Amino acid sequence: MPPNQNALIEAISKVQKNVVVVLHNGSAITMPWLAQVQSVLEMHLAGDACGEATIDLLYGEQNPSGKLAETYPMKLSHNPSYMNFAGADGCPEYREGIFIGYRYYDKKDIDVLFPFGYGLSYTTFEYSDLKVDKTFMTDQETVNVSISVTNTGDRYGKEAIQLYIADHESSVARPEKELKAFKKVSLAPGETKEVTFTLDKRAFAYYEVQLHDFYVESGEFTIMVGSSSKDIRKTAKIHVEGTVEIPVMFTLNSTIGQILKTKKGQAVMAPMMAAMSNQQSDQNLDALGEGSAEMAQAMALEMPLTALVGLAGLPIEQVQGILFALNA
Numbered sequence: 201m202p203p204n205q206n207a208l209i210e211a212i213s214k215v216q217k218n219v220v221v222v223l224h225n226g227s228a229i230t231m232p233w234l235a236q237v238q239s240v241l242e243m244h245l246a247g248d249a250c251g252e253a254t255i256d257l258l259y260g261e262q263n264p265s266g267k268l269a270e271t272y273p274m275k276l277s278h279n280p281s282y283m284n285f286a287g288a289d290g291c292p293e294y295r296e297g298i299f300i301g302y303r304y305y306d307k308k309d310i311d312v313l314f315p316f317g318y319g320l321s322y323t324t325f326e327y328s329d330l331k332v333d334k335t336f337m338t339d340q341e342t343v344n345v346s347i348s349v350t351n352t353g354d355r356y357g358k359e360a361i362q363l364y365i366a367d368h369e370s371s372v373a374r375p376e377k378e379l380k381a382f383k384k385v386s387l388a389p390g391e392t393k394e395v396t397f398t399l400d401k402r403a404f405a406y407y408e409v410q411l412h413d414f415y416v417e418s419g420e421f422t423i424m425v426g427s428s429s430k431d432i433r434k435t436a437k438i439h440v441e442g443t444v445e446i447p448v449m450f451t452l453n454s455t456i457g458q459i460l461k462t463k464k465g466q467a468v469m470a471p472m473m474a475a476m477s478n479q480q481s482d483q484n485l486d487a488l489g490e491g492s493a494e495m496a497q498a499m500a501l502e503m504p505l506t507a508l509v510g511l512a513g514l515p516i517e518q519v520q521g522i523l524f525a526l527n528a
Contacts, residue, residue, distance in 0.1 A: 201225075209236075210232075210233045220241060223243060225244065225245070226244065227270070228270050228271065231313060241258065264321055272314040278310055281300075302315060302316035316429040317362050317429045321353075326352045327433035332436045339440060345423055347425050350392040351392075360382055360383070360427075362382045364426070365380050366424060367417070367419065369418075369420055380403040399423075415444060416442040445464075452505050454505055459526065472508075
């Protein structure tokens with residue numbers, strides 16, 4: 201905001217404690233005077249009837265039910281585009297990638313003024329009874345998620361229920377969680393409604409450039425339902441199995457860990473990995489100290505295929521045969 205407007209609000213709040221600030225703005229702003237005022241009503245750029253709507257909300261004729269569609273940072277320098285805007289000669293570079301808005305603040309673990317999806321009301325809402333109709337699915341299936349929401353106050357109101365997904369086993373850079381669905385419900389005082397979401401492949405996928413398509417990486421995901429990106433009320437786990445493999449051409453420098461991430465790699469390497477496991481058991485690695493077995497396993501996964509010639513004593517011809525089988 202212009203410095204003179206911030207100064208005006210601060211000056212008024214020094215002589216009048218019951219100050220409500222009504223904002224008409226097109227984007228997030230910092231609020232250095234926030235602790236000095238009683239409340240803030242965000243109206244954005246609401247159009248012709250904005251004045252009447254503002255009065256209805258201030259005097260309680262209507263209940264505010266909006267949620268923020270962007271994060272309000274503590275200060276401008278926290279913004280993910282701060283280092284790149286406006287750019288040399290007015291040409292900004294968009295270096296944030298997918299880490300914009302709440303995705304950036306979550307990943308960097310930065311406190312915010314108001315989080316994405318935030319919004320107060322003259323009533324309160326309670327979330328309960330989260331249901332997920334399966335704990336395992338493939339990317340060819342759908343899963344139904346339902347949750348009960350109760351108006352626990354004494355005023356009619358509306359609540360926007362938000363569903364986020366967190367991928368815990370991703371091998372690529374992904375946000376801590378991503379908004380995948382939301383629904384708004386109207387509730388009378390004491391009323392409860394069940395809200396249901398149907399999630400498909402896209403809810404768990406990321407865009408894979410090698411496939412030119414969205415791709416689900418097999419693993420465990422968390423379904424998170426809440427009132428804002430920072431106010432998660434209920435969670436549930438689900439395992440999603442991808443049915444598409446990314447084309448991979450292995451080399452002698454490919455690591456055992458990279459190879460074992462593919463189904464073909466698991467099939468080709470299974471006998472050898474079993475033999476190596478038995479060899480570790482015979483050596484009783486735990487006798488070398490706590491965590492020795494885990495360290496040996498980690499080293500094996502980081503080992504390039506060509507290392508099998510020296511460490512495992514395999515002839516180079518056999519290792520080349522393994523490579524041929526992997527790429528066949």
